[in-house]
Amino acid sequence: MDTDWSVVVDSLPQLLEGAETTIYITIVGLIGGLALGTLAGMMRAYGGRILNAIAFAYIELIRGTPIVVQVMFLYFALPVLANIRIDPMSAAILAIIVNAGAYIAEIVRGAFLSISKGLTEAGLAIGLPHWKVLYYIVGPLAFRRLIPPLGNQFIVSLKDTSLFIVIGVGELTRTGQEIMAANFRAVEIWTAVAVIYLIMTGTLSLILRITEKRMRIL
Amino acid sequence: MSIIEFRNTSKHFGPLKVLDGVDLSIEAGEVVVLVGPSGSGKSTLLRCINGLETITGGDLVVDGLSVTGGSRQLREIRQEAGMVFQQFNLFPQLTALENVAFGPAKVRGQSKAKARETALDLLEKVGLRDKAGHYPSELSGGQQQRVAIARALAVKPKVMLFDEPTSALDPELKQEVLNVMHALAEEGMTMVVVTHEMAFAKQVGTRLIFMEHGHIAVDGNPREVIDTPPNDRMRDFLQHV
Numbered sequence: 001m002d003t004d005w006s007v008v009v010d011s012l013p014q015l016l017e018g019a020e021t022t023i024y025i026t027i028v029g030l031i032g033g034l035a036l037g038t039l040a041g042m043m044r045a046y047g048g049r050i051l052n053a054i055a056f057a058y059i060e061l062i063r064g065t066p067i068v069v070q071v072m073f074l075y076f077a078l079p080v081l082a083n084i085r086i087d088p089m090s091a092a093i094l095a096i097i098v099n100a101g102a103y104i105a106e107i108v109r110g111a112f113l114s115i116s117k118g119l120t121e122a123g124l125a126i127g128l129p130h131w132k133v134l135y136y137i138v139g140p141l142a143f144r145r146l147i148p149p150l151g152n153q154f155i156v157s158l159k160d161t162s163l164f165i166v167i168g169v170g171e172l173t174r175t176g177q178e179i180m181a182a183n184f185r186a187v188e189i190w191t192a193v194a195v196i197y198l199i200m201t202g203t204l205s206l207i208l209r210i211t212e213k214r215m216r217i218l
Numbered sequence: 219m220s221i222i223e224f225r226n227t228s229k230h231f232g233p234l235k236v237l238d239g240v241d242l243s244i245e246a247g248e249v250v251v252l253v254g255p256s257g258s259g260k261s262t263l264l265r266c267i268n269g270l271e272t273i274t275g276g277d278l279v280v281d282g283l284s285v286t287g288g289s290r291q292l293r294e295i296r297q298e299a300g301m302v303f304q305q306f307n308l309f310p311q312l313t314a315l316e317n318v319a320f321g322p323a324k325v326r327g328q329s330k331a332k333a334r335e336t337a338l339d340l341l342e343k344v345g346l347r348d349k350a351g352h353y354p355s356e357l358s359g360g361q362q363q364r365v366a367i368a369r370a371l372a373v374k375p376k377v378m379l380f381d382e383p384t385s386a387l388d389p390e391l392k393q394e395v396l397n398v399m400h401a402l403a404e405e406g407m408t409m410v411v412v413t414h415e416m417a418f419a420k421q422v423g424t425r426l427i428f429m430e431h432g433h434i435a436v437d438g439n440p441r442e443v444i445d446t447p448p449n450d451r452m453r454d455f456l457q458h459v
């Protein structure tokens with residue numbers, strides 16, 4: 001077997017452009033997912049019967065179906081169903097938001113409910129409204145417990161962006177596929193793609209580990 | 219008018235009657251000690267006063283406000299009735315000072331500087347001014363409970379509710395908490411205390427209530443009813459504490 005690693009150097013600018021798209025989808029998707037997940041998680045933990053049921057249905061629907069099917073639905077089925085046409089990039093970002101949101105909701109719910117009920121009572125007993133108890137007391141404590149599982153989800157979502165190859169978004173995996181199709185250098189190109197993913201997830205892990213270290217887990 | 223008034227108050231957990239038509243008036247300045255076997259309803263009675271438990275029948279009026287009057291009114295009641303818990307429940311991410319200053323700043327709307335001043339004064343009062351910068355995990359149980367008392371006092375309540383404040387403490391740490399409570403009583407604070415400390419009841423209490431099956435079985439002067447229990451069940455109970 002002969003390998004020629006110079007093809008990696010030649011295609012590096014193109015691969016990095018793909019990686020940039022991957023990062024963009026991940027960051028925007030996770031910001032949205034964090035917002036949606038926090039909302040759904042709070043609805044699960046503290047909402048009344050109706051809000052709880054809505055959040056539960058959303059979480060079960062998303063966790064019970066593959067992300068590839070979700071993005072295909074957004075991109076191909078939504079235009080037919082509701083006459084809403086979206087470009088591949090928006091479909092990809094939306095898929096991450098909706099998908100990560102469901103998993104983050106459960107993480108948020110678990111973290112909030114793991115905080116001792118006595119602390120909530122202590123906050124209520126000095127006359128604070130419930131939302132202030134959650135905001136000032138339970139929230140900051142829950143946040144510390146959120147970081148490790150959230151880190152997992154961030155890494156999963158980053159890697160999930162590779163699945164958007166199915167709707168033709170030019171992220172890293174798709175870019176690798178295109179280069180490979182032109183030069184047939186499978187070993188070199190897929191090695192390079194894998195290493196770039198490793199660098200991205202490794203950086204993410206490092207950031208999370210530093211954040212965790214800086215916070216006292218209480 | 220009484221500061222706390224139970225009017226035929228009931229509390230059910232499903233089919234279980236924890237409080238069964240309780241009538242009780244507590245006047246300002248009284249130190250009421252609540253005793254009774256576990257499950258007799260004494261903690262529930264206490265927790266109904268500041269609405270941590272919702273009453274299911276009758277009425278309960280605290281400082282002229284009914285606990286059934288909605289969440290805004292309940293918050294007003296809670297500002298007038300401070301609570302100290304068995305497990306202290308200090309906010310672990312805040313220092314002793316921040317724990318005490320939290321109420322004045324977030325509930326009473328005091329400025330940060332003013333709340334800090336209030337907190338330092340109260341820490342002084344419970345003998346922990348030098349621990350102001352410590353986190354709860356760096357304090358002993360007795361010290362944590364004293365900070366918790368200061369935190370409740372910081373909101374300037376008219377009544378203090380104590381839910382087994384020394385039950386989680388080693389014997390040698392109990393006394394420092396009881397001393398703070400004793401001093402508070404001498405200042406004229408109205409107090410309702412669930413406890414098993416009979417010496418404290420005799421020394422500090424102005425009234426003792428023995429509860430059984432959700433009823434008030436005995437209500438009298440602590441020294442008299444502890445020395446000569448007026449009913450067999452209470453005599454039996456006292457032999458076991």
